[in-house]
Amino acid sequence: MVNEYPDYIDANVWAAELKKRVPQLDFRLWPGVGNKGDIDIVLIDKGAGAGFFDGMTGLRAVLYLGAGVDGIDLQSFPRSVALIRLATREQASEVAQYIVLRVLCQQRHVAEYMNQQARKIWNPIAPRKVSETKTVVLGAGRIGGWAAKLFAELGYDTAVRSRHPKTLPGIQNYFGRAQLADALTGRDYVICSLPLTDDTRGILNSGAFGNMKRGAYLVNVARGAHVNEADLIRALDEDQLSGACLDVFQQEPLEASSPLWNHPKVTITPHVASFWVDSGIDQAADLCGQVARGEPLSNRIDLELGY
Numbered sequence: 001m002v003n004e005y006p007d008y009i010d011a012n013v014w015a016a017e018l019k020k021r022v023p024q025l026d027f028r029l030w031p032g033v034g035n036k037g038d039i040d041i042v043l044i045d046k047g048a049g050a051g052f053f054d055g056m057t058g059l060r061a062v063l064y065l066g067a068g069v070d071g072i073d074l075q076s077f078p079r080s081v082a083l084i085r086l087a088t089r090e091q092a093s094e095v096a097q098y099i100v101l102r103v104l105c106q107q108r109h110v111a112e113y114m115n116q117q118a119r120k121i122w123n124p125i126a127p128r129k130v131s132e133t134k135t136v137v138l139g140a141g142r143i144g145g146w147a148a149k150l151f152a153e154l155g156y157d158t159a160v161r162s163r164h165p166k167t168l169p170g171i172q173n174y175f176g177r178a179q180l181a182d183a184l185t186g187r188d189y190v191i192c193s194l195p196l197t198d199d200t201r202g203i204l205n206s207g208a209f210g211n212m213k214r215g216a217y218l219v220n221v222a223r224g225a226h227v228n229e230a231d232l233i234r235a236l237d238e239d240q241l242s243g244a245c246l247d248v249f250q251q252e253p254l255e256a257s258s259p260l261w262n263h264p265k266v267t268i269t270p271h272v273a274s275f276w277v278d279s280g281i282d283q284a285a286d287l288c289g290q291v292a293r294g295e296p297l298s299n300r301i302d303l304e305l306g307y
Contacts, residue, residue, distance in 0.1 A: 021285035144193035195307035
């Protein structure tokens with residue numbers, strides 16, 4: 001097992017818990033793995049660059065311990081090996097909750113009321129009617145599609161933008177790069193839950209911000225590389241965007257020198273939209289069992305699409 005950020009995934013905890021669930025598993029922690037040719041399955045969080053898998057002649061599957069696989073160099077990844085990601089219902093639920101929470105905090109003026117309480121001010125603020133509030137979720141997979149359904153059920157005018165056409169009852173669908181501008185136009189809230197691919201990297205830039213409704217609010221729970229941070233700060237400073245909630249960043253942990261920390265219109269959380277350790281370990285154990293038994297693998301990544 002390889003992991004770069006022990007504050008997110010403690011490899012020793014995972015090793016102990018996986019051993020309990022799969023006693024026959026010979027679980028080795030990187031870099032002390034011995035003969036690389038003995039390895040059947042790699043569980044990895046970050047750091048698999050070019051050449052990492054060299055010498056793993058018996059490798060059958062790589063399980064990436066996250067919602068996406070952008071930490072893997074897909075160009076050099078061996079095509080004969082299955083690449084799998086974790087995808088638990090608990091994980092998707094937690095991220096969908098986070099998305100709805102951040103929108104509702106804006107919609108119901110939570111920050112303003114906290115400020116008023118500190119100053120002992122009693123001043124009711126009427127929220128915008130949900131029927132007159134437009135949201136768009138970029139990415140209509142397990143997480144984005146679920147969040148969009150929740151918004152629609154709450155009465156929001158809801159849309160999604162996906163790579164391919166989607167059919168979601170009561171939700172408008174935009175698809176393809178050509179329809180991105182139309183998807184953003186007139187929306188009060190823009191939520192990014194896209195996979196990170198060559199097509200989506202940097203997709204939220206000055207052009208995209210310019211297409212958004214003036215005063216729109218951005219929520220990003222996908223990957224920091226989706227957002228051009230300099231363009232975002234400019235859009236906030238020029239009041240093109242009213243604010244942004246960011247759970248992910250181009251550099252993590254976010255550097256202390258980043259101007260995002262002190263920006264009055266930015267809410268920062270440290271990549272915590274989902275905590276999925278227990279369910280993740282359970283699913284990892286199940287996937288290891290699938291590999292060992294030669295069964296069809298769940299959550300397999302299409303190496304050409306990148307998700």
